[in-house]
Amino acid sequence: MSQTHSVERPAGTANGIAMLLVGLGMILGGFALAAQSGGVVLEVVSGVLLGTVGLLLLCGLYSLQPNEGMAILLFGEYRGTDRKTGLRWVLPWYSRKKISLRARNVTSDRLKVNDKRGNPVEIAANVVWRVQDSAQALFDVDDYQAFVNIQIDTGLRDIATHYSYDHAEHEEGETRELTLRADAEEVAQHLQRELAVRVKAAGIAIDEARLAHLAYAPEIAGAMLRRQQAEAVLSARRMIVQGAVSMVESALIDLNERQVVTLDEERKAAMVSNLLVVLCADREAQPVVNTGTLYG
Template sequence: MTDSNPRALRSSAERPASTASGYAMLLVLLLAILGFAFSAPLSDDMIWAVLGMAASGLVFLFVLLGFYLLQPNQAAAILLFGEYKGTDRNTGLRWAWPWLIKKKISVRIHNITSERLKVNDLRGNPIEIASNVVWRVADTAQALFDVDDYREFVHIQIESAVRAIGSRYPYDDFTHEEITLRGNAEHVSDELRAELQERVEMAGVHIDECRLTHLAYAQEIAQAMLRRQQAEAVVAARKTLVEGAVGMVEMALEQLSQKNVVELDDERRAAMVSNLMVVLCSERDTQPVVNTGSLYQ
């Protein structure tokens, strides 16, 4: 069954409320006090004196019940018998009709650090991830009336967004061909902010900043992944070393040939290549060897 009321399908939207400055109403309150105090002395008739005092008392009570106070970065949603009438963002002493309900809400900046969540990254490796989120209420009407508890809503959406981003990328990539959680922190943080902003938009909340505060492999695979990282690092280093050594050997042979330093046949060329590769790729210092014979003996 669908709701035929089109207003029920729309989200709330903040609008200014019709309120007054409380300082101006203080003058009315003072006049009510003076009227109450001087009603009896200024009237010879007791009935009129009582009526004047009663009227002054009612005005005093009426004005007094309309006062409310708003601190900086605080707002008040004004309700009339459950109907939203607007939001007052003016700070200081304010006044509105006594029968209006004022629901105060903070529009200050909030800071939340999420708990460490265990998530499987893009490659299925379990990781621990946590984030820090800076947010504030941008639309008081949506925050108060479109969700049951906007603070709890934001907490839940932060957890959901962190899980979604954590599973969207791999933890690390030694080939540097993919966007990773560890290697592209700025990109991941920006995408987390966009993901979270989309989720909390309906609650009238604005996300100012998101940052990952904790990122690590889960304890059950931390040692294994550390050994894997070390092995991949060694392989990557060896690959770079061999590529550099081959280039240096090629350059050495080319310059020896161009400058006619020595004539090398295939066997001598192979021996020199072998010796240079050993020297360049070895992890230990080379030991000089003086050859007193012939290469062919």
């Protein structure tokens, strides 16, 4: 048998200030009637009853602040939610449950999960949520706050398996995949959509969801750091070599066009070798004076 989903609807309530005045008036009137009865039993009883009714009316008063709601129930049956602020009143035999409709900020615990490539990572999220449907939050789940916390952890674990922590080296022309570290905005949007679907059954709206912590697990953090450093060194070397080759090519073309010197293939090779050593070396090149020739 499927569960019946609750739906929030407005509750029939009254202005509390007006009912406060009515109740106080009945109490004072009953006291005055009993005091001036002169011992007449009927008038004393009437005064007591009038005051009792006034006290009973005051029991139906409650107050609501902005972004608060009061669910009204009659013997367990949901009769609506009052969202009007200020002093409100409902029949005293109606039971009431107050619920906050304000935005709430939750930072999840750090979870140890595996990313898309199976690497263990630590991840946590910061989520801003609020109650959208008070009836669903109160009556469709046992504890909506605990429900949200569990769904945040579950959604975070699921999101981590869809992305790699960082991108790997890819061949030229290959499309770069989205990653947890480099594409935080896209991951945050995916996480928000995922959580919105998961907490919809509890009448909860997700206003924002972002990763608050992301790191490799301690057991592989050192190895991954060395890998990142190696990739950075290789990338820098590749850029240096490409730039050096371009500079050497430009120099040879310029020398040939200006006819500064005529170089045969062997001298060109020697010049290219020397220029590449100078441009690509980690340390400054030490000049060597050649007193001979290549053909000596």
